[in-house]
Every structure is written in C-alpha cells, then in structure tokens.
Amino acid sequence: MSSVAVYGTVLGLYLAVLIAMGLWMGRRTRSAEDFYIGGRQVGPWVTAFSFVAAYFSSVVIVGGGAFGYRFGMSTLWIAASNVLIGCTLAWIVLGRRVWEFTKRLDTMTIPGFIGRRYGAREAEVFSALVVFVFMIVYNVSVLVGMGRIMEGLMGIPYVTGVLIAGTIILIYVSIGGYLAVVWTSFVQAWIMIFGLLLLGFAALRAVGGISAAAVSLAAIDRGLVETPGVWGWGGLVSFALIVSFGVWGMPQLLVRFYSMKSTRVLRLGTVLATLGGAMALFPYLTGALSRLLLPALDNPDLAIPMLTKQLLNPWGGAIFLAGVMAAGMSTFASVLIIVSGAIVKDLLGGRKTNGARIARADAKKDPDRGGSREVRLGRVASLGAGLVSLLIALRPPALVLVITAFAWAVIASACLWPVVLGVYWKRGTRAGATSSMIVGAVVALGWMAAGRPLGVHGFIPGVLVSLLVFVFVSLATKPPPRELIDRAWGKGEVSADV
C-alpha cells in the first residue's frame, strides 16, 4: 500500500467517524441549552478530555515543536505551566464557582455571565464583540496550521486541505452543536495523545535517550538545556503565562465548567484534565530533540512535520497527522460554538430575549418552537462564523496572520478578571468590569502592535493593567446593588462569603 493510500485510509476513516458523531449528536440536540452547553449533562471523562483537546490546537503542536527547536529544553517550563496553571489550578479555582454562578444567573455564555453578574449590557456586548472578532481570527490560524501540515505530510494542496478540514468541522458542529464538539473532542484528545507519544518516543529512541540528548544539546549551546537558556526570562515567562494563566479567561475552555452535569464531575475531571494536559510536554520535548536529528532546518515550524516523515512509517505518520488534525479540529469546533453563542445569545439576544428563560417560556407554550428556533439560529450562526474563517484561511491576508498572534492575549486580557473576580469578589462593579475589559484589550493590542517591548508578550501588561483598573474603578464607584449580589451568590450564602 502506498503511503498516500495509507494516509488517505486513516484520515478518511477518522473524518467519517467525526461526521457520524455529529449526525448522532444532532438527534439529541433539541433546545438552545443542548446546542450551546450540552444541556448541562456532560460527565467527567468527556469534560476533561474535551477541555484538553480544545486547549491544545495544532498550532501548539507544530508551534511548540518550533519553540523546542529554537529554544531547547527550557520550553519544558511552558508545558509545566500548561499543566499546573492551565489545567490543575484552573479546575480547582474556577470549576465549581463558574458552574454555580452560570447556573444561578441562567446564562450559557461568558459574555452573558459578565453581563448578568455586573448588570452591564455594555460589558456583555463588548466581550461578545471581542470574542466574535478575535475568535474568528484565532480560528483562521488554526485552519492555516492544519492546511500547512496536510500539505507538508501528505502533499495535499493547501487550499484543498483547508477546505476538507473546515467543511467537515462545519458539518458536525452545525448539526450536532456542543455535544458533537465535546464528544468528537474526547475522541480527538486520545488520538492527539497517542500521536504525540508515538513521535516523542521515536525521537527519544533516535537520540539515545534524554540524558544523551541533553549532553549533545549542551555541546551545541549550553543555553539549549538551561533555563531560561537562549530564550531569556522575559520571553519564556510571558509566553508561559499567556498559554497557561490566559486559559482562565478563555470562553471556549471555561464553557467546559458550566456544561458539567454536577460539581461532582470536578473531582475525577480535575485529575483527568491534569493527566491529559501532561501531553503538552511532548511537542516541546520533541522539538528540542529534533534540533539533534534535523540540525540544519531553515524554518523551525517544519521540525515536527519533517521529524514525522523521518522517524515514522506511513501508518505511524498517518496516525500522527490524524492527531494534529484532531488538535486543530477540536479547537476550531470549540471556538465555533462560542462564537455562535456570542452572536445569537449576546449580540442579537440581549435583554429582549433574556436568553434561556425566554426560550424555556416559549418551549412551555409550544414544546418544539422555542427550543428549535434558537437551535436553528445557533446552527446558522456557527455555519456563518465558520465560513468566514474558512474563506479568510484560503488566502489569509498578512494582517490577519499578524492579528492571530494577538488573539489569545486580547481575549484573555479582556475577559480574565471580570470572570475570576466576578466569582470571588462581591465589591466588583459594573464600571470596574467594563473599564477593565476595554483597557485590558487596548493595552494588550497596543503592546503587541508596538512590537512586544522588552520581549514581553502583550498579555502580561494587558492583564496587569486590567486588574489595576478593575480594582481601583470598583472601589471608586458605588457597590453593586444587593439584589445583584444575592442573585449571583445565592441568598443565604452571602454572609458566609463576604
């Protein structure tokens, strides 16, 4: 069997399974709550592994390998921060509270949570706009990554690769909604883990083990094994924080917390998400090892694809490619459902529809009408948002590719504190939340546009300034109304938590 036939068989099978899952989940999607958060009925295994799959995109796998190639073993600290801050602590600190607050406030989206927690429609609209613009751009980068790796490994023309991946995601997300996203992500997480382990261990074997690799890398440059090594503290720490602490403000990951069927899910889910998150080690480690196996690469982004070709047979290569595709598709799909929610629930819905409550009232009058109308809207919105990303990705303008580097920083800088302090600090006010979001997004964007002064990622100044603005403006303005706090914290629990 030729290698193209092997790749075609594995990928064809994999993509057919995804479509079948989308169609199956579509039959279980009846209400808006089903479409956006799986009816809050998702268990620990699916929640945890779909979290991990959405967290690590194909950009992380290919880009992580490139970072490992350029900066060496110090990039293992990025993986460590991914696991500790992005998985374990995120689940422990935010999981329970985000679940409880979104349930009490009856909301299915992060912009909706921000709007209701602070009684601030303007904050809801602003965060929905940030999500809409920057998540679409983020998805462009994910598609571009998938198209390039399909081109590199299979020789499929870039445009064809983007069209295949994008179309299949659009089909299963628009039909199956959130349930399709989390169940396909659950399967995709295992394919990613298997693919990364396969390549990682093949690379370790080829270099004679990690100790031998450390000696050889140190012989090239001691900075390739030391921390911070050739990268320096500014670049390493700020990048590690954006891809770990930034998670705390990313809607496509926070949604996993409020789609759980109960907070009991958190116990096993936290352990599973931590174990699954540990796969982040492999792109960086493999990238560092590839410096020894492919010493003269002009473009470090090619480290992982080239290594796959060099070390794995066609079946192994096809499984690894499926893993990279899985990483990209799960992230793209997770983001798509969030953008759809931002459009339908937050930008178009607003006060008039008052989200789920009205849908439920509609459904009471006519059990099919209220739910299915919102589901139809959600499907159209996810299809539309996905098509926009797809069309841009076919021939991405240089400006869009530049903005993709800003997407995480801007979304996290805008949403992180209104979410984190929204569930921990009762004194946070409408003015504090709104001003912190605007200032955080502008500072992150401005810092990146200025060319990352001091080598620091825009997320760091963005998130620091937005924290200061949130606290000072909140303390300088009138405390939020009692009924708003009672509703968010639940009556009776208020005094215990003040």
Added chain:
Amino acid sequence: MAGPLGLPWSTFAALLVIAASIVIAIVWAGARGSGGRHDDE
C-alpha cells in the same frame, strides 16, 4: 550543574512541577470526596 536525566536542575524542575500537579489534583479530589464540601447534583 547537572541534575537527574542529565538536565540542569533548573530545567529538570519543570518535570517535577508536572508530577506535583498530578499529586495536587489527586489529593484535592480525594479531599473533596471524603466529606469535604457539598457537591451539587
């Protein structure tokens, strides 16, 4: 100075942080399961 696996301690510590995260998650889950805070159904 070389630490375990031939890596400097400053880099090897990253692997320890990953192991510690797994321990933290297990201990936290265990504490919640053994009559800690009430879980919502």
